[in-house]
Amino acid sequence: MSSPRLRRLEELLEAALWRPPGSRRSFVEAACAGEPELAREVLELLASHGEAASYFEGLAGDVARAAPRELEAAVPAEQTIGPYVTIRQIGSGGMGRVFLARRADGAFDQRVALKLIRRGMESPEALRRFRAERQILARLQHPGIARLLSGGVTEEGLPWVAMEYVEGAPLMAHCEREGLEEPDRLRLLVSIGEAVSFAHAQLVVHRDLKPGNILVDASGCVRLVDFGIAKFLADQDASAQTATRAAVLTPAYAAPEQRVGGPITTAVDVFALGVILHELLTGARPADSRHGSARLPEDLEAISAKARAEDAGERYASVDAMLEDVRRYLEGLPVSARPTPWHQRARRIARRHPWPVIAVGVLSAAVVVFTGASALQSVAVLRERDKAQRTTELISEVLAVADPYRAGAEPLTAEELLERAVGRIETAGRDDPEIEAALLQLVGRGFGNLGLAARARPLLERALELRERTLGAAHPDALETRRHLADVLAAAGEADAARELLEPACGAGADCVTPSSRGRR
Amino acid sequence: MRLPVSSFFGGLTIEETGEALGISPATVKRGWTLARTLLYRALRSDPEPREA
Numbered sequence: 024m025s026s027p028r029l030r031r032l033e034e035l036l037e038a039a040l041w042r043p044p045g046s047r048r049s050f051v052e053a054a055c056a057g058e059p060e061l062a063r064e065v066l067e068l069l070a071s072h073g074e075a076a077s078y079f080e081g082l083a084g085d086v087a088r089a090a091p092r093e094l095e096a097a098v099p100a101e102q103t104i105g106p107y108v109t110i111r112q113i114g115s116g117g118m119g120r121v122f123l124a125r126r127a128d129g130a131f132d133q134r135v136a137l138k139l140i141r142r143g144m145e146s147p148e149a150l151r152r153f154r155a156e157r158q159i160l161a162r163l164q165h166p167g168i169a170r171l172l173s174g175g176v177t178e179e180g181l182p183w184v185a186m187e188y189v190e191g192a193p194l195m196a197h198c199e200r201e202g203l204e205e206p207d208r209l210r211l212l213v214s215i216g217e218a219v220s221f222a223h224a225q226l227v228v229h230r231d232l233k234p235g236n237i238l239v240d241a242s243g244c245v246r247l248v249d250f251g252i253a254k255f256l257a258d259q260d261a262s263a264q265t266a267t268r269a270a271v272l273t274p275a276y277a278a279p280e281q282r283v284g285g286p287i288t289t290a291v292d293v294f295a296l297g298v299i300l301h302e303l304l305t306g307a308r309p310a311d312s313r314h315g316s317a318r319l320p321e322d323l324e325a326i327s328a329k330a331r332a333e334d335a336g337e338r339y340a341s342v343d344a345m346l347e348d349v350r351r352y353l354e355g356l357p358v359s360a361r362p363t364p365w366h367q368r369a370r371r372i373a374r375r376h377p378w379p380v381i382a383v384g385v386l387s388a389a390v391v392v393f394t395g396a397s398a399l400q401s402v403a404v405l406r407e408r409d410k411a412q413r414t415t416e417l418i419s420e421v422l423a424v425a426d427p428y429r430a431g432a433e434p435l436t437a438e439e440l441l442e443r444a445v446g447r448i449e450t451a452g453r454d455d456p457e458i459e460a461a462l463l464q465l466v467g468r469g470f471g472n473l474g475l476a477a478r479a480r481p482l483l484e485r486a487l488e489l490r491e492r493t494l495g496a497a498h499p500d501a502l503e504t505r506r507h508l509a510d511v512l513a514a515a516g517e518a519d520a521a522r523e524l525l526e527p528a529c530g531a532g533a534d535c536v537t538p539s540s541r542g543r544r
Numbered sequence: 545m546r547l548p549v550s551s552f553f554g555g556l557t558i559e560e561t562g563e564a565l566g567i568s569p570a571t572v573k574r575g576w577t578l579a580r581t582l583l584y585r586a587l588r589s590d591p592e593p594r595e596a
């Protein structure tokens with residue numbers, strides 16, 4: 024549109040607007056006589072003029088509000104910090120902001136995570152400490168730890184550190200995405216622990232371990248970021264004499280001593296690992312889990328609990344000790360956090376040797392031994408305690424031969440186990456027929472459970488004989504042995520003999536059951 | 545009257561704009577009235593693809 028024409032439109036529009044609304048149309052038509060195009064245009068302008076006015080009035084406010092947001096996202100300001108130039112902000116938190124940055128001189132292709140720390144240097148002392156801290160952290164060279172590359176202080180006095188930029192997913196997201204099962208998650212924890220342990224050996228405590236600080240890269244390796252920064256910040260706060268608990272950056276993973284500003288040791292990292300173990304496997308932190316939510320297996324629960332003991336002295340002495348237990352769990356071995364009674368160890372042994380029949384046999388033997396131990400308890404009540412002790416030790420000894428913790432252990436079949444036990448019964452029960460009977464019954468039932476009736480029978484017969492002699496045929500223990508013998512006979516196909524055995528017992532007041540009606544125990 | 549015309553004029557009022565451009569405030573106002581109306585109509589109308 025030409026300038027003269029624009030000027031005419033301007034004048035006409037303004038003139039028309041001066042007039043009262045009702046008379047504008049006739050004015051325009053008159054003023055534009057002979058130029059219908061012009062008149063039409065002016066009338067159109069008049070029609071939308073009001074809307075235009077309010078539109079632009081509102082627009083200014085909208086733009087003013089949106090501009091900072093839009094501008095920041097679209098065109099991030101590049102900052103030069105040390106030898107680096109920032110590309111964009113990739114995070115922010117209590118400690119400051121994190122940028123993705125590159126070298127200004129393009130000397131290396133490497134990208135770094137540049138962390139600009141919120142708190143300025145308050146004194147030359149602080150500066151010196153910051154430098155010293157960086158020296159130590161720069162020495163942490165481990166595949167599981169994002170390396171500290173460089174550091175300094177900006178002109179405004181803000182400290183910064185440049186770290187290896189790790190591209191990876193945070194721990195929990197990675198596990199979700201890959202649908203990792205328990206063993207794989209535990210292996211990740213072990214990797215995490217190994218990195219932490221390495222740092223501890225260099226006398227560096229992480230202080231702020233949490234799933235958000237643990238990334239898993241494309242090859243599935245864990246990378247810890249933010250190592251030791253927390254300590255520097257804690258020192259800053261201490262010197263500034265602030266009463267804030269800013270030193271505790273993530274309360275959920277912080278050990279009790281951290282929360283009250285107490286002395287920080289490697290134990291705080293052990294605590295955090297305990298929380299992480301729980302979260303890794305259940306998806307929730309211990310504090311957040313409720314009854315009914317996913318529970319850890321007992322051993323893992325014990326490991327996590329030990330790592331999270333309120334008293335630092337009660338926790339694992341080192342991350343390595345904790346990892347030892349985790350590794351043991353992965354191999355199906357007992358963990359130190361939950362020492363197991365010997366009868367449960369027998370059960371474990373059965374699990375570790377998965378030959379079908381034998382496993383059942385050992386399990387049964389273990390169950391038998393367990394119930395035998397209970398029986399022995401009642402014997403001990405009647406007899407002196409040390410005799411029962413001796414018997415318990417006998418059984419432990421027998422089982423201990425198969426204990427993988429003993430050097431030179433060879434795996435035993437249940438049968439061999441029981442044979443060894445038989446060999447020892449005479450010795451253990453020599454001066455005590457009650458104990459001898461109890462042991463004979465124990466081992467006899469063990470053979471019975473293995474289906475070795477021929478081996479079981481003589482043992483149980485002798486046990487019955489002993490008990491009847493010493494306790495009387497009507498004694499509950501004697502009746503019990505009678506029943507067990509009947510079971511074995513029935514299982515061996517000698518139903519008549521079994522029935523015969525039980526008939527007198529019925530008369531004596533025992534539960535009247537036939538062998539066939541008893542479920543296999 | 546001193547009316548802030550909005551940030552489209554860099555936060556200047558009509559008077560200030562006139563001074564900066566060397567024109568009278570009335571001229572500024574007149575020009576702005578037309579301009580925004582034209583602009584508004586252009587923004588509101590559906591752009592029609594033109595034959596190259």
